[in-house]
Amino acid sequence: MSASIFYYTGTGNSLWTARKVADELGDAELFSIAECKYENKTIDSGIVGLVFPVHIWGVPTPVIQFVNTLKGSNPEYVFAIAVDAGQVSNTLVQLKRLMAKNHLNLSAGFEIKMPSNYTPWGGPGPHEEQHKRFELAQEKIFRIAARIKEKAQMPVERGPLWQRILYTLIYYISFSHVPKMDKKFWVDDKCNSCEICRKVCPAANITMREGKPVWNHRCDQCFACLQWCPQEAIQYGKKTPKYGRYHHPEVLLKDMLKLR
Ligand SMILES: Cc1cc2nc3c(=O)[nH]c(=O)nc-3n(C[C@H](O)[C@H](O)[C@H](O)COP(=O)(O)O)c2cc1C
Ligand code: SF4
Ligand code: SF4
Incomplete structure (x- = not known):
């Protein structure tokens, strides 16, 4: 049975994950949430998947907006994959509830x-550690694909109780402030006015003024601008000048520009 996999990504981890799941499922098509979040959708059959990063211990705004456009759809089986750095917290429980409000059943998460x-918290870690995570991710994706193929109904994965209480509180306190969190972005003198940051932003939040990026407070905090700037000229707060940049090694800038 064919699958439609909708993904959202800032630095390619979720795109890579979505691609790998699609490869395993065989008959699957990928769609960018950044491209289609404002269109109303009716999906009536087959398998539907959502693959997206965890942001501030919860579901990112574009994914919430996208799920709200699915009202009226009736897919046979819905799964989700929350791609994170190790703290899924209550994200998939939040998504399951959001889906239920839209009369959709999240069968597995x-x-x-x-x-x-x-990066403001220190970046992706050493290369060996990154590659270890890619390997473990690939192994888990094989297991996930097997469960999807058998249309398993199972509880969504979640973090420990203390994390779900404390971090979910932080998520809800932060949520309305996210669009303006771009106030902490600044550009240093390495900027050569290439405009890649503007083009890669899924929220169309960046405009150029006198050859330099300006953030317009509609930010989704995906960190694509900071991570994909070829000059590493975009900073966030005080600490990022001393850290390297990250994107998934098998996802290229052209993949990101194509999907915007
Ligand atoms: C603003 C922001 C908030 C984040 N919050 C979390 C979090 O709560 N838990 C976590 O494990 N990772 C968190 N991360 C890390 C990302 O979820 C993780 O690196 C993910 O794999 C990125 O996927 P992407 O490359 O598809 O955007 C956060 C990243 C950003 C930019
Ligand atoms: S991507 Fe970097 S170098 Fe290019 S315009 Fe943006 S900040 Fe400047
Ligand atoms: S301004 Fe940067 S962090 Fe904010 S949505 Fe655009 S690319 Fe993502």
Whole structure:
């Protein structure tokens, strides 16, 4: 049975995961949530998957908006994969409830642990550790695909109780502030005005003024702009100048620009 996999990504971890799941399922098509989030959708049959990063211990806004457009759909089987850096917290429970409000049943929800793209907290870790995570992710994707093929109904994966209480609180406190969290972005003098940051932003939140990016407070905090700037000229707060940049090694800038 054919599958439609909708993904959202800032630095390619979720795109890579979605591709690998699609390869395993065979008859599957990928769609970018950034491209189609505002269109109303009716999906009546087959398998539907959502693959997206965990942001601030919850579901990112574009994914929420996308799920809300699915009202009226009636897919046979829905699964989700939350791609994170190791703290899924309550994300998949939140998604399951959101889907239920839209009369959709989330049959299974899985966590995939990948390198962190939240550079203000120190970046993705050493290369060996990153590659270890890719290997473990691939192994888990084989297991996930097997469960999807058999249309398994199972509880969604979740973090420990303390994490779900504390971090979910932080998620809801932060949520309305996310669009303006771009106030902490700044550009240093390595910027050569290439405009890649503007083109890669899934929220169309960046405009150029005198050859430099300006953030317009409609940010989704995906970190694509900071991570894909070829000059590493975009900074966030005080600490990022001393850290390297990250994107999944098998996802290229052209993949990101194609899907915007
Ligand atoms: C603003 C922001 C918040 C994040 N919050 C979390 C989090 O709560 N838990 C976690 O494990 N990882 C968190 N991360 C890390 C990403 O979820 C992780 O690196 C993910 O694999 C990125 O996927 P992508 O490359 O598809 O965007 C966060 C990243 C960003 C940019
Ligand atoms: S991607 Fe980097 S170098 Fe290019 S315009 Fe943006 S900040 Fe400047
Ligand atoms: S401004 Fe940067 S972090 Fe915010 S949505 Fe655009 S690319 Fe993502």
